[in-house]
Amino acid sequence: MTQWQPIYLRAPDEAAMMQALDAAGLVGEDPETGDETVGGDPFRIRVTVLPKLHEATGETLVDGEGNEYPEMAPVPGYHVNVLVHPDHEDQYRSALSEVLIDPAPETPMFEWAR
């Protein structure tokens, strides 16, 4: 099997991301509930919206029991991971170019199993 390819997306906020996904044909409607859904043809593409990301600030804090722990701060932006069948990678990279993280992060906080 040809390995599916990951695409990492980041937008300033949720509205901008949804606009970009919609333009790429990746926003639909649940046929039963009518709710907005994110995704496309599952034989071509998979889309997952990431939770709010946090990263270490570099500062170390100590809790009341003496445990050291890194100070964390939210990562700016709204993040989405995409996994695309290689036959359709170019098409979706182009369609999502406005929110594409290029080059892809070397150490993503979330990645696809593949």
Next chain:
Amino acid sequence: MNIEDINLGDPPTGAGGDTMRTAFGKTNQNFGAAKQALEDEVQTREQRLETQRDQLIALIESVNGPLPALRADFKVPSFGSKNAAGLFLPCDYSDLFTLSAPSPKWVWNAQGQLVEIPAGQPAWDHDPVTGEPLGQRIESVEDTNTAVWSQLLSNWNTGQPGYSQAEDNVIQGPDGNISLSRIELLPAADRRGYMDGNSLNSYVSGDVRYLSAFFSLEDPTVTTFAIGMRNASGRFCWGAYNVLTGDFSTTSFGSAGNIELVSEQNIWGSLFKLTVKWTCTLETVFRPCINMGVGTADEIYNGANLLQSGTIGAGFVSVQESASSYIPTSGSAVTRAADVATIENVDTAEWFSGDAKALLLEINRLTVAGAGSTRIIGPPSPSIRPIYYADGQIRCFDGSAVSASNVTIGDTFRVAVTWDGSTKKIIGTGGDVGSSVHNGNLNTALTELEFFALREGQGHISQLIAKKRLLTDAEMQTWINGGAL
């Protein structure tokens, strides 16, 4: 067939002889006649064979009923379908089903080892303890393991500095390899043997995660293993399983959440798997933690049972949104893409055209996404649900509950559905036959059937049979009682 004799003479004086030209002409005639005779014979024999085949099919069907349009035993696995001539022939999985599985999946093989099934291949799963085949594990909902370094616990934090240490790949793990980390509580007085994962994710009250880990008892002074969540300011909640007593207990500090036992399982020897459900009650950044000790969840954190030393094997840690299959991680959270499995090469539209049809299904360890209906087999379209789960029952088609059987999520159950164009019937394991008049949705032209369409549930598909005839009540009862059809 007439054979032309060739008599080569000595033209032009040879009497009655053939010239080379006439000889080859006769040869061509002879070959042509032989070819025609052979074709006639083949056709005759082919017609005879077709007649015998049809008689044989008729004989088989007169005894056993019509051959199924499709028969799939996912436990063997073996597959077959009926072709246009009426013959039921064995075939491959890919001849009947189309699977999109972009991610690899970890399931149990028959030897009780956790093995990786490469992306794109069906995952034949087994019970890890008995080795019983469960069928194809289809996980139609994606899941993410946010516990980073799920197998290399030396990358985790050691709680209070210097209290414990981990060495990777020392103890035999569920994959049969030396893949568990050994966690050692360093010699000192009254220590807590916990370790914190480096997964730092924010949660809000109401979030639910399933936490699981494998652990191996390596030291008689350690009998309890715990898993839970902990934040940076020391708020935590744990669920602890005491192997010695078989008791499960929980503890919480600082409103960090609620822990419920999902399962504790002795896989083999000293290897166990503990799975708990964590419901967050505090908005903060949490990380997974594991702990070891003696006694209850409270006692391994406070009181007289704190250890002075101890060792345990641990690894394959998961923090996932459902109790789905294991997803290994290294330095990142990892998402396993959902499976999409559809039935191909079977005229599904014809199944709903009004003629007599039947579906028989066996399913193992179903889990459902929510309180609403969950279609087990159906098209990705509203209102058409050949077989679905709702409100504790297995039902067929839309709206009306035609099964009186209540099913327990997680159990193995069978269901049989049949309809004749005006009436549908369904019976499930433990239930009575129900019936009602269908409402016309059955005639909708369908283009595909999908397991767990709309990503509503997941489980193991064990058997599927499609027939283009009505089932009798007795046949339906035979099926749900474990018999063959």
